[in-house]
Every structure is written in C-alpha cells, then in structure tokens.
Amino acid sequence: MQQSLSAPLAGARFRRRAMQMLALYMAAGTAAWAAPQxxxxxxxxxxxxxxxxxxxxxxxxxxxxxxxxxxxxxxxxxxxxxxxxxxxxxxxxxxGRFGTAPAGLEVRLVRDGTGGYRSPGLVNGRSVEWLVDTGATAVALSGADADRLGLPWRSAGRPVGIATAQGTKTGHRIVIESLQIGDLRVSSVDAVVLDGDYPRSPLLGMNVLQRLTMRTEGDLLILQQMQP
Known part of the structure; x- marks a missing residue:
C-alpha cells in the first residue's frame, strides 16, 4: 500500500519540477527577445x-x-x-521605446520639445527632415528646400493660392515621384512649394499620412506601411 502511494507522489513531484523548468525556459526566451534600451x-x-x-x-x-x-x-x-x-x-x-518582439516595419516618432514629431526621410533619394503636420492637407516645402532637393517647381509646377498662418501665398503644385519617412515609402505624392524659406521645415501632410496606418501611444506617433 505504501508503494502504491509513493509512485503517484513521485509523479506529482516530477510534473511540478517539469513545469518549473518550463517556466524558467519560457522566461529566458522572453528575456532573449527583450529589446535594447x-x-x-x-x-x-x-x-x-x-x-x-x-x-x-x-x-x-x-x-x-x-x-x-x-x-x-x-x-x-x-x-x-x-x-x-x-x-x-x-x-x-x-x-527609445521598442516592443519586445519583432514586428512589421514601422517608424516611431517621439514628440519633441515643441510638441511636434520629426523624422528623417528622403525626397527622390535626397535627404530631408520632415515635420509631421496633421493640419496640412498636402506635403509642403519652401522654395529653398525644393531647390536643394532638385525639384523643378518653377518650370513644372502649377501656380496655386495657398492659405497659410501668414496669410495667402502663391505656391506651385508638383508631384514628388518617391517620398520616404524612415524606410516607409510612398510614390507619386502631390506637394506644394512656396516661394522663399517658408515653411521652415518640410511638412508631411495628410495626403501622405492617409496612405499609412497611424496611431499614438502616449508621446509616440507610430506610422506603418499599409498592407497591399
């Protein structure tokens, strides 16, 4: 009778020990996925x-x-x-605030001291630093930035009137062939170029943001490429 009781007890101890080892293994696996700070x-x-x-x-x-x-x-x-x-x-x-496991390509922007979100990017392969502007209907650049980026806005742009915080200004509507925010790519983007040095930073407007998935988590703005 004593032997018949000891066998189940030994089996229970073995199962309990196995579960403990499994928990340790899973914890180690989770730690291995932890992203660097x-x-x-x-x-x-x-x-x-x-x-x-x-x-x-x-x-x-x-x-x-x-x-x-x-x-x-x-x-x-x-x-x-x-x-x-x-x-x-x-x-x-x-x-940096990163998740603990790999996911699809995304760009996470931290709100800066002015309350805005900035991101390095490209316009037709040339570097630019975007300021995300959900109040702008389209991408907007100054004439100075457009010249630096090699955009033919004077010859190829269509004149339009643009309402800005500084009043109505004359702009030129163009199409940017390739635009990037980090590694997120968008093609054939309408943009407006304003003569002079306004806006101070190239504005990433809603015509691009609507082609990405966008969400906020605290002071983070998270952009992801839409799935085809």
Missing part, C-alpha cells in the same frame, strides 16, 4: 552617440551596434534607429 547622448551630421543598455556607442549612418541597434540616418537634430525592423526617430536626450 537606447538613449541619445549627442547628435552630429551622419552619426550619433548613443547609450545602449548602459554602453556608449558612436554609430555612423548604416552602422549596427553589437546589441543589434542600427542607425538608419542621423542629423544634428534627430537620429533614426532601427531594432528588429522597428524604426524610431529620436531627438537629443530622448530614450
């Missing part, structure tokens, strides 16, 4: 000084740290970093 210590044109899990790393654009953090692009104002396909634009002193 990133903080921006200094910004330069083409590189950034980052603190990654307590270690300081100077990374040029395109470089990947031993922790798996890639600098997509960097300027004196922001750096676009990527971990496991997730991108986030960070300003000086900002800390």
């Amino acid at each position: 990133v903080r921006v210590l200094a910004l330069f044109e083409g590189k950034a000084l980052l603190e990654i899990d307590g270690s300081r790393r100077v990374l040029a654009a395109g470089a990947v740290s031993p922790e798996g953090v890639r600098v997509v692009s960097a300027s004196s104002r922001t750096v676009l970093v990527e971990i496991d396909g997730r991108q986030q634009s960070l300003g000086l002193g900002a800390a």
Whole structure:
C-alpha cells in the first residue's frame, strides 16, 4: 500500500519540477527577445552617440551596434534607429521605446520639445527632415528646400493660392515621384512649394499620412506601411 502511494507522489513531484523548468525556459526566451534600451547622448551630421543598455556607442549612418541597434540616418537634430525592423526617430536626450518582439516595419516618432514629431526621410533619394503636420492637407516645402532637393517647381509646377498662418501665398503644385519617412515609402505624392524659406521645415501632410496606418501611444506617433 505504501508503494502504491509513493509512485503517484513521485509523479506529482516530477510534473511540478517539469513545469518549473518550463517556466524558467519560457522566461529566458522572453528575456532573449527583450529589446535594447537606447538613449541619445549627442547628435552630429551622419552619426550619433548613443547609450545602449548602459554602453556608449558612436554609430555612423548604416552602422549596427553589437546589441543589434542600427542607425538608419542621423542629423544634428534627430537620429533614426532601427531594432528588429522597428524604426524610431529620436531627438537629443530622448530614450527609445521598442516592443519586445519583432514586428512589421514601422517608424516611431517621439514628440519633441515643441510638441511636434520629426523624422528623417528622403525626397527622390535626397535627404530631408520632415515635420509631421496633421493640419496640412498636402506635403509642403519652401522654395529653398525644393531647390536643394532638385525639384523643378518653377518650370513644372502649377501656380496655386495657398492659405497659410501668414496669410495667402502663391505656391506651385508638383508631384514628388518617391517620398520616404524612415524606410516607409510612398510614390507619386502631390506637394506644394512656396516661394522663399517658408515653411521652415518640410511638412508631411495628410495626403501622405492617409496612405499609412497611424496611431499614438502616449508621446509616440507610430506610422506603418499599409498592407497591399
């Protein structure tokens, strides 16, 4: 009788021990997926000084740290970093907030000191720093920025009247062949170019944002490419 009781007890102890080992294994697996913690210590044109899990790393654009953090692009104002396909634009002193598991490509923008969201990007392959503007119906650039980007707005643009915070201005409507926010790409984008140096930063308007999925989490603006 004693032997018949000890066998079930031993089996129960074995199962309990197995469950404990499984829990430890799952916890270890979760820890392995934990994303590095990133903080921006200094910004330069083409590189950034980052603190990654307590270690300081100077990374040029395109470089990947031993922790798996890639600098997509960097300027004196922001750096676009990527971990496991997730991108986030960070300003000086900002800390990156990434999920714990890989997901689809996305760009995460942290609200800056002015309350806006900025992101490095490209216009027809040339670098630009966007200011997200949900109040703008279309992408808007100054004539100075359009000239720097090589856009033929004077010769190819169609004159239009544009209502701005500074009153009605004359603009030129053009089509941008290829536009990027981080690694998110949008093609054939209507844009307005205003003569002079207004707006100070190129504005990423709703005609682009409506072609992406967009949500906020606290002070984060998260943009994702729409699935075809």
